[in-house]
Amino acid sequence: MxxxxxxxxxxxxxxxxxxxxxxxxxxxxxxxxxxxxxxxxxxxxxxxxxxxxxxxxxxxxxxxxxxxxxxxxxxxxxxxxxxxxxxxxxxGRCRLPEPGSLAPGSLAPGSLERWSPERRSEGGDAEKGNAEKGNGEKGNAEKGNAEKGNAEKGNAEKGNGGEASGGKGDGCRTW
Amino acid sequence: MPDLVIVAPILVPLVAGVVAYVAGRLRRGVAIAVAVLQLPLACGLAWEVLRRGPLHYEVGGWSAPLGIQLYADGLTALMICMASIVELAVGVYALGYFEWTERESQPSDHTPPGPSATGPAATGTTTSESAKRSRGGSFWPLSLLLAGSLNGLFLSGDIFNLYISLELLTLAAVGLIGLAASLDALAAALRYLLIAVVGSLFYLLGVSFLYSLYGTLDWQQLAMRFEFDFVSRCAIVLLVLGLLVKAALFPLHFWLPAAHGSAPSPASALLSGLVLKAAFFVILRLWFEVFPHPRLALAGQLLGGLGAAAILWGSLQAIRQRRLKLLVAYSSVAQIGYLFLVFALASDPAVAWNAWSGTAYFMLSHACAKSAAFLAVGSLQLAARGGEIEDVTGAAADHPVTVYAFALAGVGLMGLPPSGGFVAKWLLLRAALESHQVGLAIVMLAGGVLAVGYVFRVLGRAFAATDGAPQRPIPRLMQWTPLVLALVSVGLGLVALQPLELLRIGAPFAPSSSAQSAGLSEQAGLGEQAGLGEQAGLGEQAGANP
Incomplete structure (x- = not known):
């Protein structure tokens, strides 16, 4: 060789x-x-x-x-x-939505939007499991968004939330 | 002068793209001027090809393998004409589109984004005011870079240069998807980028295999040296697999609806109309002009089968969608399927010319029809303040021109006479029947019927009576550009002879003797074959010399 x-x-x-x-x-x-x-x-x-x-x-x-x-x-x-x-x-996430939610058959209208913070607060049934998982950071993020009504700040908080929650949910530190 | 004709379609948009980045407020002007200029440049190239046959050019006078080879034949010229027409229409449309969306988004910057702000460009959170304002501006340099890399791809004479232009095209396309200020678009852009990069790397590995075997990158030299051994077959698999991902053939189309559905409408039109065709163009080129395709009949049947599956699956999905742009995006999945039928059909040499030229014509007419459909849908969406099909209820009363444009584009997608789509489908259908592949013919017809289904879902809503509030007015540019593009797609059916004449220059197949005007076309075909053979001989000598 x-x-x-x-x-x-x-x-x-x-x-x-x-x-x-x-x-x-x-x-x-x-x-x-x-x-x-x-x-x-x-x-x-x-x-x-x-x-x-x-x-x-x-x-x-x-x-x-x-x-x-x-x-x-x-x-x-x-x-x-x-x-x-x-x-x-x-x-505040480092993962794309589940590949399953992108399977050709299930690309329901707005399925990609469901995991966005705004949609999440509406409480979509299908996403409940997921929503609970990411509760730690998302709850904070939404509060930040609602109270300040300022996208920039809300985003910063979301970022922090994601980091603080560490191993939970979609924490970006979980490898 | 002939050199200029072949270099200008690449150089002008690339340079203009860089200039547009620094041109500030002038970038719109630069982009439109270049889009207008590209049309005569493309026609010039087509004229030169018609007059002198296939053109070769060595950039900077460096010969292969180190230099970059450019090559233009009838197919190249037709593709460049197609790209320039679509780019011009999209550019003019984008003038209206970005002015409108930026004006619309101005007041909503200070209110918290909520479910009420569901304009197509306003879904999701926006980063900041300044970022948003620059978005429309970034469209122009990106679209110019896209145009330049597309032309570079069509004119490439070597397979490594094809890789570079494919990558440039991907980067520009990802940028365009990311222009939409929504999380959907961001996720779709990321997904598309990762998938497309992996596809390109498969392609590059295939290229390296071929280079290791044959020591050349020039695809015409490769075609002459090609042997059908194990490593070559691996290379074929790698090359085709990488390109299939980018062309979004049926099981690999999963990224397409999200990417094309969430991009800003002018960008969707470019992506669906042109970028998909670019990847397919490379497969078409390699398959019939480099690979020993008669020995790939089984693989061709497989690709054709996947194409048939794509037609049925894409159409059925399109009918099921509730959002306008996803409907049009799934329609693209289906229409890409028609293109891949050629690999099954052309395995019969008697019908190869019909299948090949029908496919090339399909690319042309689909590019115009699909871009027109995306542009029209983009206008309707903005006018209706929502992207659902329900939202366009009664749109025909307020926006007759736009609805008419969508209907005409639909005629092209369904393949009804006299549209260009009809001519293309007719050629493909004849090839299928003459080569006794009745199954494929049935799928084609079924695809046409299903296309009627999804087009009329939108039209049905648009013509329904409504007692809701009248829709918002939209700029004239956004009403008439889709119509002009749709008219071009229909008109392609009336002037089919000239493009088909152009296609014959440097084509891998000659019209068979079973064509209607047997004597004449046969003679012309023979002459052409002789010319090709001569050229091939010359190339071989050149290849053997060093």
């Missing part, structure tokens, strides 16, 4: 690990990291490809592809992190 093959196999392994991560993990930060693991895997395969010239000088084309790919991966990661921060600030 040449070094190139070894590298390529390691790359494929990383690809698999990352793929497992993005499917199995629900925490959004994990998912973002998992995409980065996948891209590292692909880049490793590409780096190994430079060996294809057999002896002699390495093939420059895969290197150029890796460099370009890194730039793309960084931009995508930055955008994802930016979106995640905003998502966290506005909901």
């Amino acid at each position: 040449t070094t190139g093959t070894l590298y390529a196999l390691c790359g494929l392994g990383l690809f698999g690990i990352g793929l497992g991560g993005i499917i199995l993990r629900t925490h959004l930060l994990h998912k973002i990291i998992a995409t980065n693991v996948i891209s590292s895997g692909v880049f490793l395969v590409l780096v190994a490809l430079a060996d294809r010239t057999r002896g002699g000088r390495p093939d420059p084309v895969p290197h150029a592809m890796v460099l370009t790919g890194i730039v793309v991966a960084i931009s995508a990661t930055a955008l994802a992190l930016g979106l995640l921060r905003r998502f966290y600030r506005e909901t």
